[in-house]
Amino acid sequence: MVNKVLGLEEDKYIASSWQAMLPELEAAQEVLGNEKATQAEVDEACDALTRAYLNLRLKPNKDLLADLINKANGLNAASYTANTWAVVENEVIKAQEVLEDPEASEAEVKAAKKALTKALEGLVAKPGNTVDTSTPVKAGDTTSIKTGDAVSMMYPLLGLAIASLGFYESKKKKR
CATH class of the missing domain: 1.20.1270.90 (AF1782-like)
Structure with missing residues (x-):
């Protein structure tokens, strides 16, 4: 869970929800680094971090x-x-x-x-x-x-017709 939270990008979350999660992350990291931590301490830290993670609100x-x-x-x-x-x-x-x-x-x-x-x-x-x-x-x-x-559509259509004739004539000359 610590690794999952560490992989998150802070700027994607609302600041207050991110700040509320940080103490739980720090506590979980301390338990994770403590070789003498009991299973109950690990479970408690994991649960607290999970709750904080679930309370994060995306911007x-x-x-x-x-x-x-x-x-x-x-x-x-x-x-x-x-x-x-x-x-x-x-x-x-x-x-x-x-x-x-x-x-x-x-x-x-x-x-x-x-x-x-x-x-x-x-x-x-x-x-x-x-x-x-x-x-x-x-x-x-x-x-x-x-x-x-x-706006009249006559001018664009006339321009398109003239361009088409010019294209047709240039193709005809190449043959």
Whole structure:
């Protein structure tokens, strides 16, 4: 068990759970190094270290939460009703606290992502703006907000047709 714990990478675990495990590891190493240790001492040290190992908490991945916060911060408040925007602002503040909390659990990160996603999906556009209200805003969705730009597919398709003709002609000349 000592070897297993020594093989762990500290930076992958929440600091408080790692610090709680260290005294048990040190005690187990002392018992392990004591040639006169009884079986009861070995069993007790092993049990204590095992409990501490099982209490280690992995750091949750907060990347998706950070992306969602950035997306919310990138929206224009003036495009949405005050009530729905206030909900988003409130959830962004809560999500930011979870993001900055080094002791945040996986459950807290998931709850913050869920709450912020729900708030973003609940945004209601003000009448007369260019926000697409037919498609709800979702986490990871970067195409649901219209910019008001009109893009014609005619030019890319025309360019592709000309390039294809040029390629065909060059192949034809080589034969």
